[in-house]
Amino acid sequence: MPANHDASFVDTMPANVAVQFFDRVEKSSSAEAFRFPVGESWESVTWREAGDRVTALAAGLLALGIESEQRVGIAAGTRYEWILADLAVMCAGAATTTVYPSTNSEDTAYILSDSGSRVVFAEDDEQLEKLRSHRDEIPDVIKVVTFDGTTDGDWVIDMDTLAEMGRAYLAEHPSIIETTAAAIRPDQLATLIYTSGTTGRPKGVRLRHRSWVFEGEAIRVQEILDDTDLHFLWLPMAHSFGKVLLSAQLACGFATAIDGRVERIIDNLAVVKPTFMGAAPRIFEKAYSRIHMMQAAEGGAKEKLFNKAFAVGARFDELEREGKSVPLGLKLQHGLFDKLVFSKVRARFGGRVRFFISGSAALNAEIGQWFHSAGILILEGYGMTENAAGATVGHPEEYKMGTVGQALPGAEVRIGENDEVQLRGPHVMEGYHNLPEETAQAFTEDGWLRTGDKGSLDADGFLTITGRIKDLFKTSGGKYIAPPAIEAKFKAICPYVSQFMVFGNERNYVVALVTLDPDAIAGWAEENQMAGKDYTEVVRSEQVREMVGGYVEQLNARLNRWETIKKWDILDHDLTIESGELTPSMKVKRNVVEDNNKAKIEAFYS
Template sequence: MQFKDYANFHQMLCETVDRHGESPAYRWFDENGEATSVTWQEFYDQVKSVSKSLIALGVGHGDKVNILSYTCYKWVLTDLGNMSVGAGTVGIYQSNLPQDCKYIINHSDAVLVFAENQEQLDKLLEIRNEIPEVRKVILFNGEYDDDWVITYDEFLGLGDDIEDAAFEKRTQMVTPGDTAGLVYTSGTTGVPKGVVLTHDNLTFTCQSVHLSGVFNDGEEMFVFLPLAHVFARTCCYTGVRTGNRTSFARGIDTLLEDFGLAAPHWFVSVPRVFEKIHTKIISGVEAKGGIALKLFHWACEVGGEVSERKVAKKNIPLSLGLKYLVARKLIFSKIHKALGGNVKWCISGAAPLNPDIARFFHAAGLLILEGIGMTENTSFSNVNRQDSYDFGVVGPPGVGIEHKIAEDGEVLFKGRNVMKEYYKMPEETAETFTEDGWLRTGDLGSIDENNVLKITGRKKELIITAGGKNIAPSRIEGMMVTSKYINQFCVVGDQRKFLSAVATLDQENVTAYAVENNIPFDDDEDLLSHPDIQALIDAEVAERNKELASFETIKKVAIVPEFTIENNMMTPTFKLKKNVIMENYEEKIDTLYG
């Protein structure tokens, strides 16, 4: 399959509709678990309706439209209707506070905002007088008695009088270099920047992903990450290219049930989700103890042998294969069932995945292909392949993408997946590219003889101890959160004599430990400062320190409340805002070195 130079995303969508018109395209579930599905032809007809209604509302070529909502079918429908007539889609996380929403709405020059429900509408009503360019708010769900607000059904009716010719004229005006959308960075280190992604960025990236993987007809994808994040959007766009059906989760709270309903063949996630599943499995088995625990350890040992041979592309001896069949049936089948029973592979991205967690799932028969991308390169640059993979690396570059290592160790990229610019930020745009046009990533890494990239850390996160040792904290943090008692872990120690950390507790497992060991407490807060819990965490850290060089070991740990989106210490994609954490706990960190 060769790359095709599409005029715009709408043209790529039309090709898929022509190929797979009567095949299922999207599916979603109501509160009772009842499914609704549309074919590609039905989806396209609805996209046209959205586009016509946007024209009726006066949305012009190059205008920006915001979507303030969790991932859902209407998000994708609105996005593609918007792109088809040359407007740019700008997603806003449903977890954003009103003032954060105001910044993105105003900075992106939005003329319309689509809001998921009353909760999101309330944020807009609070800042209504501060977002004067917004003409209308369209509610995905619910209704509100105000001329400024209309329902989604009312919105769709606005385009009834728009002729097909007007729609087609608008689609033909859209060029490869036109803005398809803005994706605002999560702002872990400062003000969010609006990354301008063009139609060519999207159509090229979809083709590169398609060429870098195996997507069989009839297989289905499951999406639960926020579509305001480029990772989820790129996966949905790739689904348009491949023609596979996408099912949507109803929400994070129903995720496990939704996996069962969707029964996907593959899905994408961030490491945090895999870490949570791993912790739940381990703590559940350890709570049972006895023969169940022994069987589990035996199954992991057998699965580990099989995994090692698969990675090395070695044959699996008959006796080992038979043992593995037993292990799958007795132990690992429960993990597969929890994920719907059909999962063949999944992709982990947006942050480093602990290799031991990847090996655990592979031993259980679930292949996690780690990849890497960033908002500035349409969330895709490298990925392990289904037929050639390893753990602890992010694989070779996608087809048509180049990578190299700068003299200072920074990973650089070049390709048609790379953004056009930061919206209205020319200085920041210039700083992000080298003089000869390579995209700076801020990642540190190395490329081996097979062109496989390994990420070793982040330039901005690199810790330089008082002794002059350069330490990338992400690997250490990934090791520590394999403890079922540790929820989050933030390494500190820049310009200090040794490394310490600020950590949060896995409340469920720590509470169970306290009860089992007769540790008195009235509430969760009591456990944060209890010496027995501190000793437990210190012991867990000490055990993992054995795998580290002496200068990498964590000497002291401060236990604090959970880092959340609400307390501004975590982004909507579950990345820790380390600068905020260190600022907030500055005194506590100082006491570790006192």
């Protein structure tokens, strides 16, 4: 069924996340809800089992004295316990404050202090140490609940202890959780997600229950997903993209297999065999590069077959998309290559994927089309933390490659001044926590959320994002440059690249900084008599410079004259979350990279 744009569901959707969750527990009680790794195997729980655990934990929070809209922090990676904690917080009428496990101890303390968090779920001893070392700065925190860390019987307890406290509380107040859930207002605070502020201090985005309920219900009414699907979740749950997929699960009733270890994604897909997964473009770029490098390493007839298959796939795809008839010869070739080549590519992702959802940054169009040629659909979605992650998304039966889809039913998108994408709907935040001036600046005079993204809408309402307004720059020759477009082109050409960053604001030509993917370049080193040498030595070598230079020449041949890269250099390290150069959702912090490499960039122009 094509996307359903009837928004009447907004008037009848569940009042809050707690009601939405317990409705799902009743409806699907004996069906699988979650699956998670225990050692080398996977364990599974039903909706009823998850519901019982959440009820006990929520009651435990009430026993600790947690009140309506008070904040409870979660400092942990993506795992089953994160979901339990988050649902328990919301079912107790409190609000979750999310903290990435990679956040340093100073920022962790700032977030917990600024949010006024009363209780914190901390994953392990590493997270506990951050809290203990800054205990004076978080005086509001009365109790810490750890998943795997060391308890002290006083300030720090474990999940089982909290659940026991909850069961004792339920014995005295049997219907307390149902009563609490029913009393939560749709506009009540559900989540505080801290997002990087331009001042350097993170800003807390206040998201209401109705925002999350709406996100899930808007997916359900479009019939994109249902209870026969199996979702693989690795995304950081501290990020709104991960949270929106939980909302979709509550609304649609599918099971989710959870493992936040990024290095295990491809292995897990082969075991779990999901029907869909959300991911950042970097995951698809890495898979694309790895498959290309494996084929190049095999060489000979196999590589020729692979390249021929994708040439046929691209032509077949183009005719299908344009609604033109496919010649019989091409159809037969495509069928053969599907058996010989494309089915093997699909098998790497478990063989059952109906589609992937790409979000948090722009997906390169060439990479999207390459996957599509292999029979793997990547639907792009668009949104930001300030609107609970989902503003637009493609539909499996109604999508246009290169766009981020149409507005969710019940939500609106418009193009404002300077081609800025602006949003309105139930998903939009209440504002920034304790920052009234910044909240006012985030909205237009007539109440639309400013995204800071530049884009366009076509006649059918499909949105295309062309970059961040503040990332666009003008050369001293007066030409506008959109770095993301150039950077994405390079990533489609060079299988060894990790990041490609373009600079040149108010300069007379464009330059670039390059980082190479450590796994990919290790494979290249083995094939080029440099096996065993460390990353820095390999990327500084003349052979690597020549190799990258060849790809830069290919890129320049595809660009307008004023966009071409005149000078470039390879950094001796890849960007990481730990270095502060990537956000936890793997977006490049361009200003940090520019500051860290100021001298190098200046030298390009001297």
